[in-house]
Amino acid sequence: MAKLPGNAGVSVLGDKSLEFYRDPVSFCQKRIEKHRSRVFQCRVLNRPTAFVCSVQGMRELLCDKSNVFLKDPTDLMTNMYGDTMVTTNGEEACLLRLSLTSLFTGSCLNESNDYITSVCERCLKDLSLSGQPQCVYSAFKRLGTELVLGLFMNVRAEEQPELFQEIMQLCTQHWHGLISAPVNVKVPLWSSGFSTAMEARDRLMEIIKDKLENDTQGFVGSLGSLPLPDSSSASQHLLLFISALIPKALASLLTSFTLALSGNRQARRRALEDPDYLHTVLLEVQRLWPPFIGGRRIADQDSTLAGLSVPKDYGVIYISHSVHRDPEVFQEPDNFLPERWSGRNAGQEHFLCSFGNGPRSCIGTKLNDVFLKEACMYLLKNYDWCLDPPSQDLEYKWLPVSRPANPPTIAFTRLDRTRSDGSDTS
Numbered sequence: 432m433a434k435l436p437g438n439a440g441v442s443v444l445g446d447k448s449l450e451f452y453r454d455p456v457s458f459c460q461k462r463i464e465k466h467r468s469r470v471f472q473c474r475v476l477n478r479p480t481a482f483v484c485s486v487q488g489m490r491e492l493l494c495d496k497s498n499v500f501l502k503d504p505t506d507l508m509t510n511m512y513g514d515t516m517v518t519t520n521g522e523e524a525c526l527l528r529l530s531l532t533s534l535f536t537g538s539c540l541n542e543s544n545d546y547i548t549s550v551c552e553r554c555l556k557d558l559s560l561s562g563q564p565q566c567v568y569s570a571f572k573r574l575g576t577e578l579v580l581g582l583f584m585n586v587r588a589e590e591q592p593e594l595f596q597e598i599m600q601l602c603t604q605h606w607h608g609l610i611s612a613p614v615n616v617k618v619p620l621w622s623s624g625f626s627t628a629m630e631a632r633d634r635l636m637e638i639i640k641d642k643l644e645n646d647t648q649g650f651v652g653s654l655g656s657l658p659l660p661d662s663s664s665a666s667q668h669l670l671l672f673i674s675a676l677i678p679k680a681l682a683s684l685l686t687s688f689t690l691a692l693s694g695n696r697q698a699r700r701r702a703l704e705d706p707d708y709l710h711t712v713l714l715e716v717q718r719l720w721p722p723f724i725g726g727r728r729i730a731d732q733d734s735t736l737a738g739l740s741v742p743k744d745y746g747v748i749y750i751s752h753s754v755h756r757d758p759e760v761f762q763e764p765d766n767f768l769p770e771r772w773s774g775r776n777a778g779q780e781h782f783l784c785s786f787g788n789g790p791r792s793c794i795g796t797k798l799n800d801v802f803l804k805e806a807c808m809y810l811l812k813n814y815d816w817c818l819d820p821p822s823q824d825l826e827y828k829w830l831p832v833s834r835p836a837n838p839p840t841i842a843f844t845r846l847d848r849t850r851s852d853g854s855d856t857s
Contacts, residue, residue: 435739436466439479446474459753470737480746484753486760486782488737494789500728513667550577551809564819564840571685575678583672604631606675639669679832683722694817703811711772721751721785724829751784815844
């Protein structure tokens, strides 16, 4: 059994958290090259930590040994959301997942389709109206927020604009607590970001509890009737489902999609006409630009990953960006090649970990796919688009959600129906 390459450093002084959070992609790439290994160690969050950047290591961590590498019960997600299926471990997590999965599959999912279509049309129909280039990330984030609040809370922007705006603002404040230091300080004229986030959470919980008590329709009504362990569980999970995480993930993927096909009319035409090709495009977008950089676990006992020893109490971080570019699995890993998913990598979607993997993967993945495909099809049917100005800095930042550091602007031109029906072959 081989030792993890790298050095776990000494307490505090040897910590590399700032370097990692400043640029996680560069942080990992330098060490992969230095150690000639896609699994290595260093000290992060003042804990010896194994970094997993290979498909093999990720699959072991999240699938084969998911009962060994557990969620950290002290992390910030628990502070922000309470005990949910995302933050708990063992039997409790399994039972919560079983109870909630039905809300994201089958008839519940199908009943959402008409609403998703209507929101996509309302939010995306005016992209070309001003004649000016659009900041697409902001437009897609608004789309995601409308979808989430309408589906999960029965709060629709066009019917309850004031309540919608209040919840949207509170979700933004709450989100900022996830990316600020967990210091709950409040003094006259100033509050810490974490303190403000906790206040936003308390107000959101008031709105959520009122909804659960008084609304029997749709998702919120179904959630309220589930056999959950206690009265607070439904509220905490609904807080998780309406949080800014989902709109930001959707905005990230849609932004990357529009950038990947910007100026490429042939690829857009093919994606419009061939659902299988659109599926491969979206897989490749997810592979190259995963919305979340990865996830963290704690070793509950001595174990191994990719043949390397991981001691008990070590932290383990899988890096989705690096896993998705593992050259052992993905040839030409840095190139955008949708056709790989109908060729060499056909049927290997389970090698992606944008939304986790294995028994603890995101239960909303299918719903997210419906969101994405509906929005992408609307764009493909109705618009040509290109970068405006043509030369922009598209260097990505990866935390807390991946997107170009400088928000890109794209010019949309409304297609006439003859062209969108295929009579224009240029």
